Amino acid sequence: MLILGLETSCDETSAAVVEDGRHVHSNVVASQIDLHKQYGGVVPEVAARSHVEVILPVIHEALERAGTTWGDIDGIAVTAGPGLLGSLLIGTLTARTLSVVHQKPLYAINHVVAHTFANFLIDPQPQFPLLALSVSGGHSHLLLFKSPLEYELIGRTRDDAAGEAFDKVAKMMGLPYPGGPSVGKAALEGDEHKYTLPVAKLGDSLDFSFSGLKTAVLRTLQSEVGGDFRTPSTELPSRLSELQKNDMAASFQRTVCETLTGRLLQAYHQYRPRSVVIAGGVAANTRLREEVSRQLPVEMHYAPMAYCTDNGAMIAAMGYYLATANQTTDPLKLKTDPILAI
Ligand code: KG4
Ligand code: ZN
Secondary structure: EEEEEEEEHHHHHEEEEEEOEEEEEEEEEEHHHHHOOOOOOOHHHHHHHHOOOHHHEEEEEHHOOOOOOOOOOEEEEEEEEEEOOHHHHHHHHHHHHHHHHEEEOEEEEEHHHHHHHHHHHHOOOOOOOOOEEOOOOOEEEEEEEOOOOEEEEEEEOOOHHHHHHHHHHHHHOOOOHHHHHHHHHHHHOOOOOOOOOOOOOOOOOOOOOOOHHHHHHHHHHHHOOOOOOOOOHHHHHHHEEEEEHHHHHHHHHHHHHHHHHHHHHHHHHHHHHOOEEEEHHHHHHHHHHHHHHHHHHOOOOOOOOHOOOOHHHHHHHHHHHHHHOOOOOOOOOOOOOOOOOO
């Protein structure tokens, strides 16, 4: 079964053709990073306009690279939420229209859940029950899957998402957007034990909290430049040395990776799943992968970086399972929901 997956929830326009939820025939991603870099973050209006401009060429290229035509496609899966409303609407309106025009069944996908399905695009296939840590710019969730379509949220961030913390800390130090990769790069040159940063104490809960950590980074950097809490964060990049930035990047990254892995291990002991996976943009972080492999008592397999950040292939992969369960959505009724819950 060939599913066309469409993803436009944030700043990547992506279309992919995936067979049986696991064999990727094409995965085209048009990133808007260069457009948003100058603003230090995603500007929703700019993102939506860019999706409009590239979505049809991106779909065309995905079909072409897969060597397919519309006749070969069995269904269309599209991100219905959560995400930026304007961005989501471009994807859903396109998918609804194509579904009607080409008479293909339509599948509405929850973006956060779909991130986990990136791990079905590689071998070996994860086993159920499956524990997933899904961490990106908009969310940090622990999910427990009984089967591909039976899942529950067992932990979540109470404030900032892990990727959001990477992005904010990068901005404080004048490192380029997106913060995850640039903090990761700076961390390679730094001492990860230079600064001791606080970890939120949430008892037995499987939740996360990253906003206190972000504030602690700010206060530490302010004192490093000899200022107090009134020192504007905009002054920090020019007053910090390369060494201070690298050491903070490494110390911050270590703290986040240890926190995420600690919760994942706690959930593992609580639920005893057969497989554990990590997913979402932050799962592209090499330090996180090292920490998870070191601490978790199961053999870990990691999806390629390109399937961790936003992509159409993970949407198509989840679409396959909705297709086999016959969970279609009427193209005239599909709801776009920027705060779609799990
Ligand atoms: O999944 P994704 O592409 O989009 C959302 O659904 O949010 O994740 C993007 C987030 C950004 O916050 C970015 O800084 C972070 O993932 N990220 C990383 C890395 N690559 C991307 N965080 C840490 N290390 C990375 N290598
Ligand atoms: Zn995402």
